[in-house]
Amino acid sequence: MAITDDELKQRTEALIEEVDPHANDQYTFRGAQYDAGLAFVHFPEGKGGLGLSRSKQSIVDQVLRDAKVPYHDLMVNPIGIGMGAPVVLNHGTEEMHEKHLKKIFTGEDIWCQLFSEPTHGSDVAGIPSRAIRDGDEWLVNGQKVWTTLAHLSNYGMLLTRTNPDTPKHKGLSYFILDMHSPGVEVRPLYQITGEAEFNEVFLTDVRIADNQRLGDEGDGWRVAITTLMNERVALGGGSGGKGGGPIRTLINLWNTKKDELGEHDRKVMRDQVADLWIKAEILRLTNQRAKVLAKSGDAGPGGSVGKLFSAELNQKIFETCMSLEGAEGMLHPAGYPMVRSEEAHGSSFVSGQFLRSRANTIEGGTSEIMRNILGERVLGLPGDVRVDKDVAWSEIPR
Ligand SMILES: Cc1cc2nc3c(=O)[nH]c(=O)nc-3n(C[C@H](O)[C@H](O)[C@H](O)COP(=O)(O)OP(=O)(O)OC[C@H]3O[C@@H](n4cnc5c(N)ncnc54)[C@H](O)[C@@H]3O)c2cc1C
Structure with missing residues (x-):
């Protein structure tokens, strides 16, 4: 069944109309989103999707953002949604699909x-x-x-x-x-x-x-590759539409701080902010392209481009935020408490996000490993040295 972009938009608007996300809890609203096939539009019908191209999810997401729907994948169940669902879909039994996919999407199961x-x-x-x-x-x-x-x-x-x-x-x-x-x-x-x-x-x-x-x-390695490729798309996939995610934090900060800067500092910082905004836009468009190419739940090595670029860009964005903050950037709210995070990526203050971004080039595969994957699997360059590739694991010296 062919569904046009307009129909997809209308279906999402109808969902919001029928199950008001501001009057219903996360499980109810997201459960209805799953049943309507608007959870993972690239998944098959009856399994949270409509069998469309993955890139069409951005149409649904934009309508949800415009309606200020408060439940976002990253805050709900980032690993389950980003990796668990595609792995279960691609490698699990029908019984596993039935048991897990919906509860992963609603966040009932983290x-x-x-x-x-x-x-x-x-x-x-x-x-x-x-x-x-x-x-x-x-x-x-x-x-x-x-x-x-x-x-x-x-x-x-x-x-x-x-x-x-x-x-x-x-x-x-x-x-x-x-x-x-x-x-x-x-x-x-x-x-x-x-x-x-x-x-x-x-x-x-x-x-x-x-x-x-x-x-x-x-055959666990093959299943692990599905997980890792999807992880890279999830981590590199960016949040939000044009100008959204970390770059928005920088632009907002720039707008509040720019008048406090001297003439020369202001010119230099303006160049840096503009350069990062352009790179954020390149990342968004690169991810769009990767999503069009990706098949249902099978991300392919191209996701590593977005992961690599987004990790390094995030770090530069938050470094620039810290420069704009000046000495204030060294202050942490509430005395820098040691807490158990109840939400994913809970740091909302800029210095917290700056510190968190240091992990971006490590988590989900380091930038060096991303460059190896790109070199070998996307560009077709000679492989990394692997002396233990054909040796039984128990025989590898350690
Ligand atoms: C915030 C955060 C969250 C994480 N969450 C999870 C999680 O939920 N589940 C999970 O399983 N793991 C998780 N990880 C672990 C993460 O996947 C690993 O830290 C990462 O893969 C690197 O492994 P390592 O720390 O053992 O470093 P090592 O593999 O020891 O690497 C050390 C250094 O050597 C370099 N290096 C290693 N091999 C090569 C090579 N062949 N070529 C070039 N350079 C190389 C690396 O790039 C790195 O600079 C998380 C990590 C972070 C920081």
Whole structure:
């Protein structure tokens, strides 16, 4: 069924008319959005989508923004929506679609990503955590780290080693882990922002039923790639339309501070602000293009362009914000408290966002790794040196 842009807009307006987002809670409004196929328009009908191009989601999002709908993906369930839903759609059973997709979108179930371990982040394929089969179940032991939102999550996307005697990429399996299972212990990690948005997760004799596996046994790396490619689109995808997201913070600050600057400072800063605004616009258009190219839930390596560019741009934007703030930028509201964040990315003050942006070039794959992916998979340059590629994981010296 072909749906025009105007029809999509009208359907979104009708949703807002029928289920007033200001009079209904998040679960009710977003549940109705999912049922109307306006959650992930590129997903199939009946699964939160309408089978359209991913780029058409921006039409829905713009209508929601114009109506000041208060529930945004990033604040609701960033990892579940950005990565969990596409992974479940692409690799899960019908039963898993039914059980998880809607609750991920409404935020009823928060999800986290259990990939990185203390010894393996960039080289996540080499992780040592282990799952050993016990009948219809797996017994998992190991430690995860930097697990964003694990303390609020009901489910985690768990990558773990099920066969140590094959090369590292071939011995991994991927499970949906119920975070309330016995043996799962979540401990906070505090960041320079003062928040503890991420965690260490200890897994001790955790039992997972085999029917919670996504993909074949030993094929977890393929499922992990779907997750990582979608993570890059989610992280690099920018927030909002033209002039939205971090660049808006800078423009607002510029407008309040520019008259306090001396003539020369003002000229220099104006150039910097204009340059960043242009780059933010290039990022927005690049992401639009990536979304048009991306198939349903399958982001492809092109998402790494947006992730790389947005991480480095965010840092420059918030550095410029700090320059505009001057000495005031060193002040933190409420005495720089150490808090457990109840929301994703809770820092709303500029110095908090500046500190948080330092993580942008690390989280979801470092900028060096993004450049490797772009070099190899987009530009077709020779690959990184991989001496352990064909060696059984158990034989790799460590
Ligand atoms: C805010 C934040 C949130 C996060 N949330 C999650 C989460 O929810 N779940 C999760 O699983 N992980 C999460 N992570 C972890 C993140 O994915 C890793 O930190 C990241 O992949 C880097 O791994 P590492 O820290 O082990 O660094 P390392 O891999 O040890 O890298 C150290 C340095 O070496 C460089 N390097 C490594 N390999 C190469 C190479 N082949 N070529 C060139 N340079 C290289 C890196 O670029 C980096 O500069 C999060 C991290 C942050 C900062």
